[in-house]
Amino acid sequence: MLREGIEAALITGIIASYLRQTGRSAWMPVVWVGIFLAVAASLLVGAGLQLVSAEFPQKAQELFEALVGLVAVGVLVSMVFWMRKAARSMKLQLHHAIDDAFQPGSAGGWALVAMVFFAVMREGLESVFFLLAIFQQSPSPLAPLGALAGLLCAVAVGYLVYIGGIRINMRRFFNWTGAFILLVAAGILSSALRNLHEAGLWNLWQGRAYDLSDILPASSPLGTVLSGLFSYQEAPATGEVVVYLAFLAVSLALFLRGDASSPARPLPQSASEPRP
Template sequence: MLVPFLIMLREGVEAALIVGIIASYLRQTGRGAWMPVVWIGILLALALSLAVGAALQFMSAEFPQKAQELFEAVIGLIAVCVLTSMVFWMRKAARSIKAELHHSIDAAFETSTNKGLGLIVMVFFAVAREGLESVFFLLAAFQQSDGVAAPLGALLGVLAAIAIGYGIYIGGLKLNLRRFFRWTGVFILLIAAGILANSVKALHEAGLWNHLQTVVFDMSGVLPLDSPLGSLLSGMFGYIDTPTISELLAYVAFIIPALILFLSPSPAGQPKTASAGQGS
């Protein structure tokens, strides 16, 4: 439950930050009457994300066992790419995201006709990015967990993000966004490393990767995967109680350079989204 909650909280805060910047700028420039158009773009982006997620889930249910393992591996690899790009994109874009959104809004209104359509398209692509990122991660997370805990955690994350976004918009909540995105970014990279290791395992179970399958160590007697703590660590970090050489190599080869690059000082300096507490 914790991992889907955290991912959806971060994705939701990113989306809420984008929507908040758009709404504030429209209000400041006397264009507040266009907010219903913004909501159309948001709802279309959410509809696309739900449709993609439902289609992929329906497709996977029809696959035979080995094909399901391959599908799980592919979704896991896509999720790793998406999560990693999300973390590094926000690290880079945080400094200029507000100015870029303002420029996009102004560009949409510079068109003599179809101002509403231009605004819808701009909002749609801004929010759809977050939604589609969430879809691929949640598919990977749901495939590695049973029961209602993961969907419930995702729902709670969305609700918490909405509350935080609204608090930031009305100016009643101050949040150090730089610190928030930094530490959730570290956690997400650890999650991505675990998903990558499990994707390698799924490729083996699908019969496509049979190299380096020697078990490095066996923790099944001390911390079995089906124990409460083992299940928690598996859901959070992709813990495997009997990892093979290929799974461990994939984890280490990903997480070490990813953390070094992410935690290294940014040459661009501190991002302008270091804190947020006002809708403007």
Template sequence: MLVPFLIMLREGIEAALIVGIIASYLKQTGRDAWMPAVWVGILLAVALSLFVGAALQLASAQFPQKAQEFFEAIVGLIAVVVLSSMVFWMRKAARSIKSELHTSIDSALAHSTGQAPALIGMVFFAVAREGLESVFFLLAIFQQSTNSDAPIGAVLGILVSIVLGYGIYAGGVRMNLRRFFFWTGLFILVVAAGILASTLRHFHEAGVWNSLQTVVFDLSNVLPVGSPLGTLLSGMFGYQDMPTLGEVIAYVAFLAISIFMFLRPAAPRAATAQAPRPSN
């Protein structure tokens, strides 16, 4: 429950920040009459995300066993790419997202015609990005979950993010967003490493990947994956009591590379022009 809660909390806050920036700018510039268009864009993005999630879930239910394992592996790979790109995109865009959204709003409303569709489209694509990221992550998590804890955690994360997002917009809630995104970013990378390792397992069960299947260690008698603690660690970090060599390599390599890139300082911006030297 904790993993989907935290990730949906982060996704929800990202979407709420985007919507909050748009709503605040429209209000500050006396264009809050355009808020219905913003809500239309949000509702369309939510509808698209729900449709894609339901369609993928229904399609996977019709597959035979090996095809379903292959489908789950593909969903897992997409989830890893999406989660990782989300973390690094927010790390890079956090400083400029406000000004970029303001520029996009001005551009959408600059013309005498087609203003509403332009604003709806801008909001739709901004929110749909977060929604589709959530869809692939939740599919990967739900496939590993045997009970209703994951859906409940996801719903709670969304509800809490809506409350916090509105509180931030209204000014009643103060959060250190940089610290929040930093720690949740690290957590998401660890989760993505576990999903990547389980993806290799699905590929093996689908008959696609048969290399590096040597069991590295056996903790099934000490901490079985079916125990309460094992289930918790499996849901949070992709823990397996008998991991294969390929799973361990994928887990460690992904985690080492991604955390190194995440923690390294951002490259300083190059100077736009070099000051001319004074003449003697």
């Protein structure tokens, strides 16, 4: 949620800064309308999915959790790779979109609302599926508290960047958090495979790969943290371990190779442009 919050701050900050630089600060309430609509729509999607899943029988519930996990893995992976690619030209593209919105004959405020809405909605939906997948694995109140803490930290960091209190190497931030999120996605994928088995749709490689229940039980404090972050299981099935390692090997190799081949420059003027 810290990363998602800073991504949203990056997008809205570029829009807010450009509106101010071009003498269009009076349109800032329109930006807030787009933000609030996107947040509300994301919450409605999450609440709707949760309510629908509560009516499912046990096996259908397991299938639903598996599908949510697979969707979460998809959006997390796409977010990591999309952000690294799009960040280099995001600022210029947003500037052009704002200028187009205010061209004669354009929708003006409605176009600006739509631009902010869809930009923030992308982050909101990614968060919804990620949080649903995590909450299904970690029913304790620590998971939502962690999500709230990450979001509040993102708001604080974004505000400090906006007023010039701190400067962040955004490219390095997104690279490190991208690798971390791929670790989280690998755990969600292995849990989705376990849900498919419990739904009766996957029965291969069900032997125990190892058993760490005597060394690091999932109920221990460290086990609870690892379970919440990386879907740690004290005695996973062989298939879960194979899927975890295979996904991690491929995704990290592509991520690190792409990072090594890209020029070592920060995201668009992240150290000098104010941003909420």
